[in-house]
Amino acid sequence: MTVLTDGVVGAPVRSAGPRRPRPRHRGRDRLVRLAFLLPAVLYVLVFFGYPLVNNISISLRDYTTRSFFTGEAPFVGFANYGTVFTDPLFGRAVLNTVLFTVGSIFFQFTIGLALAVFFAGRFPGSTLLRSLLLLPWLLPLVVSGAVWRWMLDADHGVINAALRALHLTSDPTPWLTSTSWALPAVILANVWIGIPFNLVILHGGVQAIPGTLYEAAALDGAGRWQRFRHVTWPLLRPVTSIVLMLGLVYTIKVFDVIMVITGGGPANATQTLTTWSYQFSFRLYEFGPGAAVGNLLIVVATVFGLVYLRSARTTLAEEAR
Amino acid sequence: MAVPGQRRSPRPRTLGLGVTAAVAALVLAACGSGSSSSSGSSITELDYYSDQQGSAAWQQVLDGCQQQTGVTVKRQSLPTDQLLPRLLQAGPHSLPDLAFTDNPTLQQVASTGALTPLTDYGFSAAGYAQSIVQAGTYQGKIYGLAPGVNGLALIYNKDLLTAAGIQPPTTWDELKADATKLTRGSQYGLAFSAVATEEGTWQFLPFFWSNGGDLSKLDSPQGVQALQYVSDLVSDGSTSKSVLTWNQNDVADQFVAGNAAMMINGSWNLARLDSTANLHYGVVPIPVPQAGKQPVVALGGEVGIIPATGDATQQAAAKVLSCILSDKTMSSWDKGHAYVPSKTSVATTFGQQNPEMQPFVSEVATARSRTAQLGDKYAKVSTALGAALQSALTGQQSPQQALTQAQQQATGS
Numbered sequence: 014m015t016v017l018t019d020g021v022v023g024a025p026v027r028s029a030g031p032r033r034p035r036p037r038h039r040g041r042d043r044l045v046r047l048a049f050l051l052p053a054v055l056y057v058l059v060f061f062g063y064p065l066v067n068n069i070s071i072s073l074r075d076y077t078t079r080s081f082f083t084g085e086a087p088f089v090g091f092a093n094y095g096t097v098f099t100d101p102l103f104g105r106a107v108l109n110t111v112l113f114t115v116g117s118i119f120f121q122f123t124i125g126l127a128l129a130v131f132f133a134g135r136f137p138g139s140t141l142l143r144s145l146l147l148l149p150w151l152l153p154l155v156v157s158g159a160v161w162r163w164m165l166d167a168d169h170g171v172i173n174a175a176l177r178a179l180h181l182t183s184d185p186t187p188w189l190t191s192t193s194w195a196l197p198a199v200i201l202a203n204v205w206i207g208i209p210f211n212l213v214i215l216h217g218g219v220q221a222i223p224g225t226l227y228e229a230a231a232l233d234g235a236g237r238w239q240r241f242r243h244v245t246w247p248l249l250r251p252v253t254s255i256v257l258m259l260g261l262v263y264t265i266k267v268f269d270v271i272m273v274i275t276g277g278g279p280a281n282a283t284q285t286l287t288t289w290s291y292q293f294s295f296r297l298y299e300f301g302p303g304a305a306v307g308n309l310l311i312v313v314a315t316v317f318g319l320v321y322l323r324s325a326r327t328t329l330a331e332e333a334r
Numbered sequence: 335m336a337v338p339g340q341r342r343s344p345r346p347r348t349l350g351l352g353v354t355a356a357v358a359a360l361v362l363a364a365c366g367s368g369s370s371s372s373s374g375s376s377i378t379e380l381d382y383y384s385d386q387q388g389s390a391a392w393q394q395v396l397d398g399c400q401q402q403t404g405v406t407v408k409r410q411s412l413p414t415d416q417l418l419p420r421l422l423q424a425g426p427h428s429l430p431d432l433a434f435t436d437n438p439t440l441q442q443v444a445s446t447g448a449l450t451p452l453t454d455y456g457f458s459a460a461g462y463a464q465s466i467v468q469a470g471t472y473q474g475k476i477y478g479l480a481p482g483v484n485g486l487a488l489i490y491n492k493d494l495l496t497a498a499g500i501q502p503p504t505t506w507d508e509l510k511a512d513a514t515k516l517t518r519g520s521q522y523g524l525a526f527s528a529v530a531t532e533e534g535t536w537q538f539l540p541f542f543w544s545n546g547g548d549l550s551k552l553d554s555p556q557g558v559q560a561l562q563y564v565s566d567l568v569s570d571g572s573t574s575k576s577v578l579t580w581n582q583n584d585v586a587d588q589f590v591a592g593n594a595a596m597m598i599n600g601s602w603n604l605a606r607l608d609s610t611a612n613l614h615y616g617v618v619p620i621p622v623p624q625a626g627k628q629p630v631v632a633l634g635g636e637v638g639i640i641p642a643t644g645d646a647t648q649q650a651a652a653k654v655l656s657c658i659l660s661d662k663t664m665s666s667w668d669k670g671h672a673y674v675p676s677k678t679s680v681a682t683t684f685g686q687q688n689p690e691m692q693p694f695v696s697e698v699a700t701a702r703s704r705t706a707q708l709g710d711k712y713a714k715v716s717t718a719l720g721a722a723l724q725s726a727l728t729g730q731q732s733p734q735q736a737l738t739q740a741q742q743q744a745t746g747s
Contacts, residue, residue, distance in 0.1 A: 079446050081446055082426055167574070190728070192728050192730055279728045281725075298442055
């Protein structure tokens with residue numbers, strides 16, 4: 014944006030020729046530019062800079078309930094990070110976060126892509142069906158979570174009832190009460206919630222691929238799979254990387270779904286970094302370690318964000334060539 | 335944002351200043367909002383009675399006391415888990431003048447130094463049940479007093495027990511045998527909550543304490559035995575494994591739906607059970623390890639606190655609190671909300687007038703405050719104990735292993 018301002022405002026001044034008040038104009042121009050920047054800078058400072066700095070500061074202090082009123086929070090260096098890293102739950106929470114994120118994204122993306130390709134062809138009722146598929150996106154997460162918790166109930170849940178009716182299982186699956194099933198169960202719920210997002214963006218990408226390419230491929234004798242493999246997939250790549258990257262950032266920070274469905278249980282089987290951070294801050298009132306866990310998440314998200322920006326730049330450069 | 339639009343052809347400098355001013359104004363407004371008024375005849379009050387029935391009953395109490403004291407009460411009601419964050423985040427300038435908080439969180443709030451001792455306003459703890467006074471005490475000073483307390487008891491479905499030909503259980507052995515007998519088809523013998531929050535710990539404590547368990551030594555033989563007993567109830571199938579995800583409302587749902595013949599739950603559910611057609615229930619104290627022992631339940635209920643907001647508002651808040659704690663108001667509030675009056679003399683009459691509340695009333699005498707022993711360390715121990723409960727009930731660890739690990743966690747830095 015600054016580049017743009019520079020070109021538009023700067024150019025006429027230069028062409029105005031060697032007139033005396035130029036230096037004064039220069040000064041004013043700079044002020045104008047700064048003024049245009051100011052809202053964005055202030056916004057970033059107030060809503061991102063301040064909380065971030067504050068969170069880092071809390072993570073380096075012994076911050077307790079007392080600190081809110083007295084303002085006293087002794088500096089403890091990296092002790093809170095030490096507490097977090099040596100906690101027996103740390104490995105568990107990291108592993109769960111990875112499994113949850115990878116599992117959710119894999120299924121959200123594959124199912125979303127399959128549906129996007131499916132809806133690329135027009136057929137009666139396709140628009141209606143597609144808008145119905147958006148429904149999970151429109152529901153508040155707490156509502157979705159509560160409904161899934163009810164559906165996944167081992168004794169009276171509709172999912173086990175359906176499995177029984179189809180004679181797929183004889184024993185009820187202990188979705189939320191077994192430490193090995195609980196994580197797959199919350200992933201299942203989160204996949205359902207995430208499909209619409211993947212579907213919408215990928216569908217947009219699929220629509221943007223010119224139909225002539227498919228015709229040409231068909232004339233060359235490409236089958237359905239080959240057309241997908243050699244036309245859709247490569248041309249969808251920029252969209253794919255955006256979807257995956259945003260999906261990653263959205264999924265790694267998921268809190269409400271897990272909190273409502275299992276609350277991190279049973280026996281910490283679904284404890285992820287987000288729920289663990291909550292537990293530190295609002296059950297144990299240990300705000301330092303809570304902030305430290307939050308900062309770890311920020312670092313991970315930032316790293317992936319940078320990776321994405323870099324890959325986006327190379328894609329752009331490739332396209333420019 | 336509105337500022338630049340209002341001025342025609344803004345000059346760059348003023349534009350920048352305008353935005354700065356607007357943001358500054360916003361920030362100032364955000365900081366300033368919510369600060370309590372300095373007028374003594376009007377106070378702000380904060381509570382978490384946000385369910386319909388409880389909220390209406392509480393509003394009646396406040397209305398009555400407004401009339402009696404002439405102090406206008408501006409009420410704010412929040413969901414339970416938001417009250418403490420709200421109090422903590424308030425900072426010294428936007429505290430409510432009067433608040434009612436869950437008794438184990440009083441330690442956290444009092445440790446901040448934001449509260450004033452109630453003895454400053456002439457309140458006395460004489461006549462109150464000892465355990466609620468302990469819960470309201472931080473470092474030797476009384477900061478909170480409750481208009482009512484609650485605890486857990488065994489609520490049973492009379493029809494189902496009669497059909498099975500059994501009397502309500504009074505000991506652990508009887509409870510186990512009856513729960514097994516009452517389990518058939520999709521109906522479980524017993525339901526309780528072992529969810530991964532404070533609710534789960536609170537439901538386990540009556541078993542833990544009645545057997546002589548000790549919060550400062552979680553892995554004592556008595557504690558292990560209590561956990562073994564509860565996890566046996568789940569592993570022998572007389573209690574659903576879903577107790578791991580049920581909160582106390584879910585437990586009541588299961589009981590009302592006839593999926594459980596007995597449940598461990600609090601008195602606040604009775605109104606709901608009364609309003610369910612064709613449900614005949616009875617209440618007995620929580621069964622004890624051996625006949626003749628007294629049940630030790632954890633004490634629940636909200637304590638009224640007066641934050642330091644300035645002399646005038648503090649005095650006004652004290653007037654209102656004293657009205658809420660008067661025998662008459664206490665009695666009518668507890669009747670409306672199915673709590674037990676915290677004053678022993680009021681509770682005795684109350685129990686005689688409301689027989690279904692009698693088991694809860696009699697339990698208060700031996701009930702224990704969760705924070706009396708540990709103060710603000712309770713949060714950590716409770717979380718560790720809750721984790722051990724879940725770990726044992728899922729079969730991840732034996733009760734002994736689970737509690738040994740919990741003890742390490744609770745005492746660790």
